[in-house]
């Protein structure tokens with residue numbers, strides 16, 4: 001059997017290696033149009049910032065290793081340019097010599113990834129405008145940072161001009177994870193960074209009240225946010241600088257521009273082979289990663305995936321799905337029965353010591369789909385036992401089905417141990433678990449790592465109480481003219497107060513019940529929701545109609561950030 005794999009990075013390389021492990025006899029050719037295979041594209045922003053010092057560290061496995069250990073015919077600088085699905089042949093071009101050859105295949109695997117979106121803005125070809133997609137991209141960026149224009153090259157150090165223009169300036173266009181990671185790394189390189197984003201918030205998979213936490217962190221670390229404004233073009237400015245022009249009419253001067261406005265599946269070859277392309281613009285595959293042609297498989301960023309929760313066709317460009325899919329395609333080619341379960345969109349980003357991570361569906365998506373069978377909770381548990389030094393709160397939002405408690409999604413932000421919580425949620429979510437399973441989760445615990453009731457258990461317990469009627473819940477945005485009872489201590493109110501709320505500290509509540517209305521819904525608040533829950537229980541058991549406001553003052557703070565908007569932070 002002769003198998004040709006197009007693309008030598010995440011999906012392609014994992015497919016090639018797995019296939020060799022399963023079939024020692026297969027002839028495997030892996031073609032890669034770039035100069036390297038199996039490079040760490042996820043590490044590229046950190047090479048820009050100097051965190052990863054050597055370019056060679058980005059090269060996870062070499063061409064030679066694929067040849068010697070896996071007996072794979074690796075061809076770098078070799079671009080697949082056409083496919084004849086009828087004849088089962090593919091045309092390959094040597095990028096260095098231009099020579100074109102034709103190879104026959106029994107099975108073909110496409111893993112060409114996605115292309116960075118590069119709209120035809122006026123001036124887009126100006127030197128100094130980059131993508132962060134490949135090793136050559138980041139080499140070009142670092143070279144530009146060192147000597148791209150007279151100012152970057154340090155010429156002004158000799159002229160006294162630095163007193164007038166003391167900092168090098170970067171404009172990063174796009175607030176997705178590549179844009180944000182690169183923005184952080186440019187700050188580390190001493191740039192003054194402006195982040196331009198056409199939508200109101202960064203990190204679209206997060207719900208806006210969580211994106212605002214990220215925006216606050218960015219701003220606190222010196223990134224200027226220009227939200228809700230879009231690039232319209234670029235203009236050459238003095239001394240090799242670039243003026244970034246925007247829809248609002250503003251101009252942002254830059255010594256370097258990073259374009260990170262998203263990616264699009266690279267379906268050039270799929271179209272040549274007349275494969276089915278889905279409505280989202282990716283190659284349609286079945287659960288075995290087979291395209292509409294039974295001899296052609298496709299994996300990674302180029303395919304449309306079924307969203308694990310909503311079952312919608314989606315484009316979700318992440319390394320873990322690409323690797324899993326590459327392995328599944330190899331299994332199927334080797335005659336094994338493997339299938340792909342769908343993509344949950346589990347992702348994480350670290351910025352300036354903080355972390356944001358998420359899995360599953362967001363509330364924004366549920367609202368877009370008109371799905372009302374869900375409830376959400378906000379919690380702020382400690383990352384580990386509060387008495388052990390170094391604990392940090394985690395801002396957590398968990399979404400679940402009202403009707404049966406199925407876990408739908410989780411988002412978490414904080415300084416410590418966010419990854420393990422979202423990884424636990426992700427594993428449960430893929431198993432179709434409910435919040436009742438989270439209640440029962442047996443997770444590792446010692447004070448420096450977690451709590452005897454881990455935040456994941458805690459989320460399950462709160463959600464189960466909400467669905468079981470033990471903790472009727474309300475949310476800030478639903479609150480109209482209801483009676484608000486604040487059960488914090490009076491000294492806490494001097495820091496932050498809710499106007500119109502009645503204050504009865506929790507410890508006094510049982511003796512002051514006569515001050516509360518018996519004929520109104522009472523919305524109970526405290527700092528994070530915990531004391532409010534206890535108060536709600538007291539009130540319910542004394543015949544009052546009480547609800548806990550989820551997340552208390554902390555979720556109000558998030559809503560406040562949302563109200564004022566990122567540009568005003």
Ligand SMILES: Cc1cc2nc3c(=O)[nH]c(=O)nc-3n(C[C@H](O)[C@H](O)[C@H](O)COP(=O)(O)OP(=O)(O)OC[C@H]3O[C@@H](n4cnc5c(N)ncnc54)[C@H](O)[C@@H]3O)c2cc1C
Pocket residue numbers: 006007008009010011012031032033034041042043044045078079080081111112113114132133134178266269299300301302317318319320322
């Ligand atoms: C800067 C950056 C940071 C990222 N960080 C993360 C992260 O932290 N976490 C995460 O989950 N994901 C991250 N990703 C996304 C992740 O890297 C991708 O989802 C994953 O690499 C997709 O794998 P793939 O095999 O589909 O495509 P790729 O890994 O992009 O590989 C495709 C390869 O195919 C080659 N190719 C294309 N066309 C042809 C052709 N015609 N002939 C020959 N070769 C061809 C390309 O040159 C490319 O090398 C990041 C991506 C980037 C760019």
